Amino acid sequence: MSRLPEQPGERIHRHKLISFTFDGKKVEAYEGDTVGSALYAAGQRTFSRSFKYHRRRGLLCCAGQCPNCIVAVDGAPGARACVEPVREGMRVEHLNAKPSLEFDVMRATDLAGGPFTPPGFYYKTFIKPRRLWPLYENVLRNAAGLGKLRERQADREWRTEYRRRHADILVVGGGAAGLSAASAAAELGADVVLVDDGVEPGGRGLLDGAERTRLAGLTAEARAAGVEILSGASALGYFDGLVPVWQGDTLHQVRARRHVFATGTIEQPLVFAGNDLPGVMLAGGARRLASLYSVLPGHRAVLATTSDRGLRSAIALRELGVQIVAVADLRPNPGPVADTVRALGIEVLAGHTVIEASGRKQVAGAVLAPVGHRGNGQSGERAFGCDLVLVSGGAMPATSLLLQAGAQTRYDEAIGHFMIESVPDGIYAAGEVAGAESAEHIEHSGALAGLRAAHVLGLGDERSREREQQTEARIAEAAQRLPGVAVPEPVSGAGRGKCFACLCEDVTSKDVSLSIDEGYDSIELAKRYTTVTMGPCQGRMCQVPSVRLMAQETGQSLAAVGTTTARPPWVSVPMGVLGGRPYEPAKRSAIHGRHRELRANVKWAGDWRRAYDYGDPEGEALAVHQAAGLIDVSTLGKLLVRGPHAGEFLDRLYPNRFANLAPGRIRYGVISSDAGRIVDDGTICRVDEDTFYVTTTSSGAGAVEEWFSWWLADWGLDVHLTDVTQGLAAVNLAGPRAREILSRLTDLDCGGEGFKYLDAKQAAVAGVECLILRIGFVGELGYEIHFPSAHGEHVWDALIAAGEEFGIRPFGLEPQRILRLQKMHILIGQDTDSESTPFGAAMPWIVKLDKEEDFIGKWALEHYAKETPAVSLVGFTTANGHVPTEGAVVVDAGGAPAGLITSARRSPVLNQVIGLAWVPSQLAAEGTTITISDEGQTFSAQIQTRPFYDPDGEVLRS
């Protein structure tokens, strides 16, 4: 490791050594290093290969802004080496180069493919012959992109917690302006959160010795005032006042009443030939490398700058040991800081810029020339040998979050950037992003924003309002100084090599011109066509250069060209952070433990984990026919509807009647929407005069409760609704021996006369008070027993024990599906869809249009009652033993799709294939032959309209 002598303010701890690997090679680092600083210190200059041309790219910004140093860390692509802290043993790998970073075969695209890879080349070059596209696509897919995602995250180690934070004021940016704003507001009693992406607050000022002390003071003040400082945290976007802030393993969802954006500026690159060569570095980036990590960025440097910012960086770097060979200052009259540079013996070429950086693997030389210089080898060009080209192409205000919040910008010709012109209420821009330049101006601007925000919130007093006025006056003085900056030309040194406007997507100045020639002459179109600004830097490095190029090519002003719409996320963020904690809530019934003990095949059914079968679905179904079966149906939705108007309430919700249901009796009900479509079904039992017990489908439970309570809120009937889905367990005991089994456990008269089909009784079963419904979803004599969940296993065990001698078997969801299909009992959502009406679903009898009350869906059903439905739900059987796939198509005589198979099973008791299908109503008559087309096979089936099993319900009623 080659390092500079120890210096104050450096971030590395030289007594703590850390080692990690880069492409398998061991790299030594100090604690506090970034992957980028450690690699650079170890001599690494190429950090990545570019997106399209696979050109070498090296450190440019050293601030996590550009795409040049993106690597994979421990298999996860997308980390920026220059800001990724080193950890012992971390595995760092390059992206986008094969077989290695040093030797990349895809470099051929740069050397040979230039003319063949214009914007949109994959549409132009690879379109013919059409049949080869799958091959092209495969090759292009492999060639494109920046790294591969891990196939699986088996350990799912990436977990992000959400945290909701409500605050009075959110300050984004922890430089001098942000810190001042936060302190000013917090001192008046505001609850302030400050977000800063640095390791510690301070911003750009941390690079400067004298500034560092002042900023440490500001940070201490903010902390003392009670500001919550989130360091190493990035504000991702502005969503109607909600700002998600990513900080390591936490996503803070910060909702503040006022927002201060002190997001600073982003030093811009210049567009010239070879401007992407490793060794071309932003002046500020080189300074970060040298000041914070004590890494010498280069030995001999040439600087091109548009302002004093670059000159100051050069002075600082010279002090740290970088020889500055020459300075090209784009301003014709550079001013006093340039004089300071000259006094150091450095040649300053006023009115000059850099037109070319040359070198094979990294910078070996640079050519400077007067601004506006055209052509090649003419007089005025000055070539210098160097290993570092420092560029400082201006300070672009980091306005993205402000724009997302509704701010407007205006192009400022003197500065050459889009500056904030107006902000909406509640939003404040402070510091450099608002155009402040001097340290004093920046700090005052921050304080003013903090004071104003606090005052608007009703905080503060006479003194603070006085301070606000004084601060305003000071800002007015500071703002009168003229900006001393040059606006660079869109491209310098064109014709001497590739000049990149966009490093992320490898878009050259020529590509932008070409896209305009092809008609993509608005910035939003050119963006989509060339993908400029769409890469990882999100416009930080390319927005302004591309706007300048477009203005030049179209002859428009920059103001007319404008900028592309600012959108979140402002910072690259792993999808896992937004996804949050891997979270799959599962519902389990109170009896679930028994199913596991019985080695049930457990599957997802909506949110529920359910016993699909116990290993023998057909055998389980047969047991229900021959002896008895027991199924856990605790997942059913269960609602208690109680009150004097309960009957009327249900009459208004269901197409059939419930007010006239006798206590102790049960009726099936289908809920329809206002459009007359089936939305759910279930049984309704009248427990007593004022109480109805309503069951719904398992998956519809929540939605039906929502639906009921919605109408109740509107109608205001005297009804109370209680969702007892979780509180009650339920089992269905079914089969010819069910009566005998139940009788063993209860004193209730279970005889055919005493407890008739569709009767409901309350009685103790195995000592537990139960509501017993005699219904027959599975088609045999059956009792659906509902009881408190706490007794789930007890009642289950008692029934299994009592049924043992009769041959009882537990049965799962799959045998239940066979059994109900035999009875043509529909499953909502399986046999119906959002278009199904009770008429189409062969249940016209359930619609009581003569009911006194209007019910939901009545108006639509009145219309549908007048016409034959286009399609009808019918049963079918097939002769060849083939069980059609659910979703297979019913075809008409011409082979065109005309219907759909919704359910199909082999019935073990009938030894036949049975199913339900939607068919055109003219094909729905008993005995009609239909044709089914199923995955290439075609076969016929016979329509059956009455239940396949026990069509007259004699078994059911027995």
Add this chain to the structure above:
Amino acid sequence: MSFLLTCPNCGVREVTDFGFGGEISARPAPHPSFRELNTYNYFRRNTAGVQREWWFHRSGCRAWFIAERNTSTHEVLFTALPGEAEGAGGPGAGPDAGPGAGSEPTGADPGAAI
């Protein structure tokens, strides 16, 4: 979309706690024509500005309530339970202002229906 909503029962919560019930629309007169019915079921005023709408505190007390909200700015002018709203000069979710114009319980997952 992101804003705060005040549940009349529970207080201020993130909007993601709630289910949206849509704009309050008057139910048609009994026995509407097919066109009237379909207009009621499928057409919305889609106001850009202040409207009254139904909200459901799905991840909370599971109460339905009425909010008056500016759809352009997400400014919530007030919220109230339907019964309490009228006296407050509020939403007046009278007998004509039916919920669920064209809405229905959220669709069932075929795998989950028993």
